[in-house]
Amino acid sequence: MANIELPVRDSFSSKLGVIAAAAGSAVGLGNIWRFPYVTGENGGGAFLLIYLCFVFAIGFPVMLAEFTIGRRAKRNALGSFKKLAPGKPWYLIGSMGIVAAFMILAFYSTIAGWTLEYLVQAFANGFEGKTSEQFTRSFEVFQSGSFRPLLWQLVFMFLTAFIIYKGVKNGIEKYTKVLMPLLVVLIIIICIRSLTLEGAKEGLDFLFRPDFSKIKLTVVLKALGQAAFSLSIGMGTLITYGSYIQRDNNLPVTALQVSLADTIIAILAGVMIFPAVFAFNINPAEGPGLVFIVLPNIFEQMAGGYFFAIIFFTLLAIAALTSTVSVLEVVVAYFSEELNMKRGKATIIAAVAISIVGMFATLSFGPLKNALIFGRTIFDWFDYLSANILLPLGAILIVIFVGWYLGKKKVRDELSNQGELKGSFVNVFMVIVKFIAPIAITLAFLYGLGLIS
Numbered sequence: 001m002a003n004i005e006l007p008v009r010d011s012f013s014s015k016l017g018v019i020a021a022a023a024g025s026a027v028g029l030g031n032i033w034r035f036p037y038v039t040g041e042n043g044g045g046a047f048l049l050i051y052l053c054f055v056f057a058i059g060f061p062v063m064l065a066e067f068t069i070g071r072r073a074k075r076n077a078l079g080s081f082k083k084l085a086p087g088k089p090w091y092l093i094g095s096m097g098i099v100a101a102f103m104i105l106a107f108y109s110t111i112a113g114w115t116l117e118y119l120v121q122a123f124a125n126g127f128e129g130k131t132s133e134q135f136t137r138s139f140e141v142f143q144s145g146s147f148r149p150l151l152w153q154l155v156f157m158f159l160t161a162f163i164i165y166k167g168v169k170n171g172i173e174k175y176t177k178v179l180m181p182l183l184v185v186l187i188i189i190i191c192i193r194s195l196t197l198e199g200a201k202e203g204l205d206f207l208f209r210p211d212f213s214k215i216k217l218t219v220v221l222k223a224l225g226q227a228a229f230s231l232s233i234g235m236g237t238l239i240t241y242g243s244y245i246q247r248d249n250n251l252p253v254t255a256l257q258v259s260l261a262d263t264i265i266a267i268l269a270g271v272m273i274f275p276a277v278f279a280f281n282i283n284p285a286e287g288p289g290l291v292f293i294v295l296p297n298i299f300e301q302m303a304g305g306y307f308f309a310i311i312f313f314t315l316l317a318i319a320a321l322t323s324t325v326s327v328l329e330v331v332v333a334y335f336s337e338e339l340n341m342k343r344g345k346a347t348i349i350a351a352v353a354i355s356i357v358g359m360f361a362t363l364s365f366g367p368l369k370n371a372l373i374f375g376r377t378i379f380d381w382f383d384y385l386s387a388n389i390l391l392p393l394g395a396i397l398i399v400i401f402v403g404w405y406l407g408k409k410k411v412r413d414e415l416s417n418q419g420e421l422k423g424s425f426v427n428v429f430m431v432i433v434k435f436i437a438p439i440a441i442t443l444a445f446l447y448g449l450g451l452i453s
């Protein structure tokens with residue numbers, strides 16, 4: 001295929017770099033903060049089971065579909081559709097992705113800011129001698145304030161913008177390779193402490209024993225939303241990253257590795273948190289504060305807890321950073337390639353605009369707590385709309401694009417690296433993207449929104 005490419009496009013330098021960056025995007029607050037609290041709110045084990053089905057039957061194929069689009073087109077999330085389907089409205093999938101990126105980063109940076117506050121508290125030995133009630137209380141006091149949560153949010157946005165400004169290869173790719181494995185080791189250590197707490201078994205039962213009587217139909221959509229959010233699919237992050245992946249990368253293997261890594265870390269986060277939730281008598285449906293209340297509790301009860309707390313919150317902040325970077329990159333790649341802005345200018349404009357929107361999300365826990373729109377705060381709306389609506393919708397359209405528009409021949413080309421790899425997976429993949437994924441996501445949607453039951 002004759003390929004006219006832009007001369008100076010950045011790319012990842014190695015296979016490991018691709019995995020580190022993509023897993024860095026996938027693994028983040030979605031796994032350690034969102035997964036446990038959403039699982040807690042939606043009944044535990046049965047939710048986990050539905051979640052796992054969605055990750056492997058749908059999430060993984062959508063990830064592969066995004067890599068395919070990105071690597072083939074070598075453009076940003078919107079430009080890729082324009083290039084592969086000139087003159088057709090498919091690029092609207094990309095526009096939706098840009099909107100989703102704004103919303104996600106707006107509320108994500110709130111929580112990312114919280115991790116910095118807790119890191120500082122960990123340094124200052126702020127967890128020492130507190131009771132379970134005190135942890136809950138001090139979290140509520142912090143969260144409902146204005147100055148500190150806003151300050152940390154802006155600091156976090158600045159760090160994100162700084163890395164994007166520098167380019168991805170020499171920053172994120174280099175550090176994630178070392179830091180992500182360290183995060184896993186640390187989670188395992190904390191899991192061991194959590195599992196040896198008295199009453200741990202109840203937490204494990206909650207996580208691993210499905211109780212289907214707890215399942216309401218709306219839960220299906222939440223499980224799908226969580227899967228999409230956690231895997232970073234449905235908004236073009238992985239199209240953008242896919243566009244930096246080199247020709248010889250085995251895309252199906254990469255997508256599988258990233259999906260597996262993401263799932264393992266989410267489950268480990270559950271094993272780290274639920275035993276402690278029950279041991280310390282915390283409500284598993286506590287909501288967005290769950291990990292910020294439970295983890296300090298564990299550290300307080302751990303030999304060497306002071307150091308573990310510092311290392312843990314450092315890594316959590318880094319895991320969040322490698323995700324926020326991937327979201328901002330979607331917007332910046334779009335601004336610079338489609339609107340012809342210089343990378344620096346694109347970064348500043350995107351980061352400032354998102355920070356302004358994000359401040360409303362942060363204040364939703366404090367001064368704007370009662371500013372409800374149809375029963376939800378602004379934060380809740382950003383979270384709900386992006387994860388449960390825009391990402392699944394984006395995912396449906398992406399698989400339909402790949403299955404019905406791009407077509408088997410081009411897909412085979414990408415999945416087999418122009419015939420160099422076997423590509424025996426292509427037939428199954430086509431069935432999934434043409435039929436199974438669109439139908440399953442549509443059903444989850446209709447159930448979740450209460451349109452069928």
Ligand code: PHE
Pocket residue numbers: 025026027028029030031104228229230231232233235237323324326327
């Ligand atoms: N997957 C990230 C996480 O789990 C969040 C994210 C969503 C990143 C969508 C990029 C796109 O934290």
